[in-house]
Amino acid sequence: MFVLILGAPGSGKGTQGKILAERLQLPKITTGDILRAAVKDGTPLGQEAKKYMDQGQLVPDTLILELIKAEVSKPEAKNGAVFDGFPRTAAQAELVDRVLGAEGNRLNHILLLDVPEEELVRRLMSRAPVEGRSDDTPEAIKTRLAVYQRDTAPLVAHYAQRGVMHHVPGTGTIDQIAEDIRRIIGR
Numbered sequence: 001m002f003v004l005i006l007g008a009p010g011s012g013k014g015t016q017g018k019i020l021a022e023r024l025q026l027p028k029i030t031t032g033d034i035l036r037a038a039v040k041d042g043t044p045l046g047q048e049a050k051k052y053m054d055q056g057q058l059v060p061d062t063l064i065l066e067l068i069k070a071e072v073s074k075p076e077a078k079n080g081a082v083f084d085g086f087p088r089t090a091a092q093a094e095l096v097d098r099v100l101g102a103e104g105n106r107l108n109h110i111l112l113l114d115v116p117e118e119e120l121v122r123r124l125m126s127r128a129p130v131e132g133r134s135d136d137t138p139e140a141i142k143t144r145l146a147v148y149q150r151d152t153a154p155l156v157a158h159y160a161q162r163g164v165m166h167h168v169p170g171t172g173t174i175d176q177i178a179e180d181i182r183r184i185i186g187r
């Protein structure tokens with residue numbers, strides 16, 4: 001089973017993705033974590049990605065498409081995975097469809113976490129002193145929310161046509177939201 005968790009920055013994708021992947025015993029593929037590890041290790045990808053991430057901009061598709069292809073093609077993701085933080089652009093969505101389709105697979109469930117913007121900002125600002133992420137500054141948060149509306153929100157309309165998208169209210173407790181997701185997926 002392939003599940004995509006879609007939502008704005010701060011909507012709880014990482015939080016719910018972890019719970020879901022553990023429950024379904026599937027690998028979780030999180031482009032944000034992979035990029036942050038590359039930045040930490042100072043790899044060529046990390047050095048380039050950092051310039052965009054610190055500003056709250058998306059890392060360009062030219063840098064990220066190969067990374068996504070490699071992750072989605074890994075043997076451990078052959079029978080399913082939870083995708084968290086990608087696809088974020090039309091080109092990434094097209095690539096995911098192509099790589100899954102080549103193996104006769106498709107996205108089975110798309111979960112859209114709905115959270116109002118004031119709550120998103122509150123969560124990201126309260127995380128800033130705890131995790132020390134360089135993109136949890138007021139300027140970068142503003143940019144990330146605007147980039148989400150511009151580049152990622154259009155994917156919602158694209159996926160809505162497939163009939164596998166579910167809106168999940170993302171403002172309850174973490175456990176309530178996880179329970180909603182369990183009910184939707186049926187597992």
Ligand code: B4P
Binds near residue numbers: 008009035053
């Ligand atoms: P990501 O790591 O994906 O960061 P994000 O969108 O801000 O979401 P995050 O996972 O941190 O937050 P979450 O909603 O789980 O991307 C970071 C950057 O990497 C991007 O800006 C971009 O530059 C780059 N990037 C990543 N993927 C890319 C791609 N595919 N293409 C191009 N660039 C890419 O949770 C936020 C907070 O809310 C948490 O602190 C959590 O504790 C809290 N929370 C969760 N659920 C809650 C609840 N129910 N109630 C209260 N708080 C809750």
